[in-house]
Amino acid sequence: MDHVDTPVQKAPQSLHGGAPAYLLVPHVYRGRTVSGAAVTHISRDLGTGFRTPAIELDDLIWSRTQAGPAFDLPIAHVIDFLVELGPRLHLDANPLMQQALESMIQVSPLGRRILENCYRDIPNLFARSVIEDELRISLGDASVIDGWMPRTLRGRPSRLRAFPPRLVHILAGNSPMVAAMTVMRAALTKGVHLLKLPSNDLFTATAILRTMAEIDPAHPLTQSFSAAYWRGGDENVESILYRPQYFDKLVVWGGESAVRHAMRYAGPGLELVAFDPKVSISLIGREAFASEELLGQVARAGAADVQSFNQDACNASRYQFIEGDEDDADRYCEHLATALSEDFRYGDGQGPVVPNDIREAVDVLREMEPIYRVFGGYDGKGLVIRSDELVDFHPICKTVNVIPVKSLHDATRFATVATQTVGIYPPHRVVEVRDALACAGVQRMVTLGESISDGVGGYPHDGMFPIHRFMKWISEEAGGNSSTETE
Template sequence: MEHPETKERQRENPAQEPNLAPLPVSHVYRGRTVTGSAINHVSRDLGQGFCTPRIELDDLVWPRAQSGPAFDTPIAKIIDFLVELGPRLHLDVNPLMQTALESMIKVSPLGRRILENCYRDIPNLFARGVIEDELRVSLGDARLVDGWVARTLRGRPSRLRAFAPRLVHVLAGNSPMVAAMTVMRAALTKGVHLLKLPSNDLFTATAILRTMADIDPDHPVTQSFSAAYWRGGDENVESILYRPQYFDKIVVWGGDSAVRHVMRYAGPGLELVAFDPKVSISLIGREAFASDEVLRDVARAGAADVLSFNQDACNASRYQFIEGDEDDADRYAEQLALALGQDFRYGDGQGPQVPSDIREAVDVLREMEPLYRVFGGYDGTGLVIRSEEMVDFHPICKTVNVVPVTSLRDGARYATVATQTVGIYPPHRVTEVRDALACAGVQRMVALGESISDGVGGYPHDGMFPIHRFMKWVSEESGPNPEETQ
């Protein structure tokens, strides 16, 4: 199955002139690195040209008639391999990760400082405690991934197994951590995995997979992964790959259009697992106004939640509800605008400029004071709009909507099924709103300022435990096994 040569039309991006020379992007086919420049593309965010090998579709699938390379590998050995991988991914010692970082700077809008922080944090995802907690909490009993575990229900004996799946992972590129989390979780399933690379992160996943091959090219986990780039929506590739004879599930990260596009391939035998696009909010109690110093500290915590990958992540706060009157909300909004101009580990004090459509909408609101008040500016250092109700545009690029409410419970009514994370100050007041937030569809509640976490190690993600969802759960109910009756 050979994919015909294609070339994408370059996107207009006046903010950055793309380099003339296309970046070389490697593929990985079942653990084997493949290079080439047969197909030219243009990256989504920065308009950078890049080239990839011609896609060999036969190399991206594993025959159904054969067990996957790691299907029968003890999970303890897989964990040991991942734990060995972690230190090998340290930026200071890994040339593959160093090269990936330099290339990422040319396709990702995050910039060198944030990207380097991400790459330095990636090894933490492969710590033994993180891995073991992820597996234990997801499955309840790690023995289920190694074999058939006997159980008795209502006096009837049976065996249960979390069987290794065959998965396509459509990755998002708003953070390099997505690729690392995916590799760690996927390896623990013992399954076979095809990673579809996003055009704004073409290098992290392959650098990790190539490091695995450097450790042991013949290891079953190494040979259980492929990674390739093709233009999203290319039916020459997807209409062939996205079939139940090759894969059990499609795991998709990304925006609404990406999820809806993949949904058309889901059907009997091919399940969709979606990390849907989400919006996050903050609920801030009257305790924030105890003193000017407390207010500054709370505003900095609120800014930390906004600046998750420069507000390009699902856990980035976009709406903040303040328990108080308009004057209280204005005091907070003023401090928040100042705090947004500071650097955080995954956010820049000087970020991207506010888009023209938001500028035009805010210019109209400026004319409607005191119903609305605007703090900060359009230069990328932070923009805050105080309003009585939520604004009717989607805040991006370090833009925050501050809304005064009479109580945290009043603020909780703004949560919906599209709300992922809610940051709360002071933390102990979560008990007032957690049931209401959960009923509304919220998936995660944290102390204000702590929306950014590794997202693994036993915590649910988007309302599910991913490894549990990835597995094929198989029940064998033929009666007692002979060894069970002896």
Template structure:
């Protein structure tokens, strides 16, 4: 028998339904080399009736934060081995290598820091009073007095699987808004969300917050599931992360009473001023910073820089490109030293550019250690797999025109030049402007993709007069 043709055993995926673990292998998904099995779906168990409030609707925010903080501490210790198990299973199904997953899992507890939780509530909602009760609104132009509440929502979360932190962020935001939440597990991160919810259940068995969450897998776009769940009688909104196909699939269900909160697909760029060429040491530092931004989650994160615009001559920019390529194959907290080999279609695109000097020049190979393409204008394909497109420009202001509404993060060097560019970048559609090398340093509590998530998640209700 030719054992090389045998499929690998299916990885077992559990569901969490209102705080309780559900196991089984009723369905199998994935490729022969990365198969996984999931329990049967009981759609009735995945919804909460509107005839009564959700379990945590009346729970004080201070108590919820205590549970979250304790969950974060337990995640750091992992006494039950839930994260360790999730890591072992994820290695078999995730496109990310084990060392990146290990470091990501080790940092999950940071999302549950008390100061950060309080900061989110204060910055995005103005304080806990509007979650715990009805905020008094007086001194109105009409002289009337009103009360307003950020009422707990009923949400479906279609989360992305390109970074384990997305699951932690979704649980935290859902908990802070006190609502009921169904998390659709992504096929490239089937285990992080359930490990977090199981840890929360171990911290506070049967707590209203624990009973407010479910997490399950179904194939994205499955109309037999989504046409029944994505309804206003069950949920207020769907919070959707992911690519264009995911967002378009979800949009077909949007209508009166059922809204979309979209973390749209995004790409990111870098703007590097001529100050980078002030000295060899400065150029080496800039190359390191830019490589750090380009390799976040092995370039799978929205904040990963894919196109970099550099002020300078072609000769200067070529010096930079060589240094940048050498730093792309370095292990960092959010990336491995070696990524996956480039797919054939991307290699074909790049092969077509080799030998077309001086219009194009390529540094690096296809083995996954990083590749840089210098071109007079942006290439017409999507740089991926540690591929960075570097474009020389006469001024950073001229590069602003290449940003658009799909541009999430722009890293700028030197940092002092952000001030001269930020208004034009914002007008072009950019949501986030950072110091070069700091694209991964996302701060929960300030705007994300152009809006304040907690404010969008809740339902704002008025008691007027």
């Protein structure tokens, strides 16, 4: 296949009125770093100009006529390599990660403090205990990925293998952890993987892959990954790459538009695996009102769940249901608005300002007190709206809708298939609501304040075990005993 040049987009303006400044974004093809400035793009969130090499389509595929580089690599060797990789990703010791952080600041709205916290936490995803738990819970017996595992069904012998897949990963950029998590999980499949970089995280995945190449450029895992950027929706690239003769599945992270676009290419032989957009909520029992001090602590836990990547992650709480009357809810809202102005590990006390459409809607609600009450402001330090039903806008930028309910079970009627995480206080009351929440479509329940976790190490993600879903499950039944065989 020939290389493809994406059409040049409008250049950004220089801060000093001179020639526009561009970030240079490298591609990584099977352990080889490719630099260049052939194609100009604009990042989605901050409008930063960047340039990439031309897409070399031949470098983004692996031929089906031969096994992938790691298909026959023992899983124990895969784990050992990942465990060696983890410490090498430490920010203080890795110039590639340091350079990625500095560049990320120019394309990600998260800011230096949150991004640095993410980069410092990335090595934790490669701890042996995390990796082994992820593999064990997802696949059970590891022998099923190393070869053909014998089994007997109804007296008939057969063999089963979790065969290494060929995947395109369309990454989201709302957290650098997405790239790191993807590399770890993808490596454990022993398959071949193309990482499509998002414009708000152009550097994390490539820094990790380049670090793998520093360990061993010829290692089967290093040779199993490529990463490149092209504008999402570029049919010159996607109509060629997204085909079953090259890949088995499209693994999509991101918003509704990204998922719906990828669905266009899914069909026989090319499956869609979607980590699609979700909304998270909180349920807070009347026990929180035992004292004013406790209420403040509970509100801080509720704020921690709101603050997940400045409320830009699927696990970020947007709606919080309080078991009590309006006066109780208002007391909680006052504490919550104050807590939202504090820094959390993955959230800023001073976040992005509330967008105009939400501001205009809330201004109308202010005129309707006491039916609605508003706490906080539009300055990015936290905005809380108490109402009897859900507000008719999507809360973002540290905006929270608080709704009083008679019981926690009453709050379950607000859960849907789009609800990812539910934070619950006190935690023992999850027993009252977990079945109703699961029936409604909820995928995860945690103690209030603990919505942010590593998300790996044996836990399901969006209602599935990703590695299990990534694999191609092959049954070999030849040579077994059957009623049609003659003696």
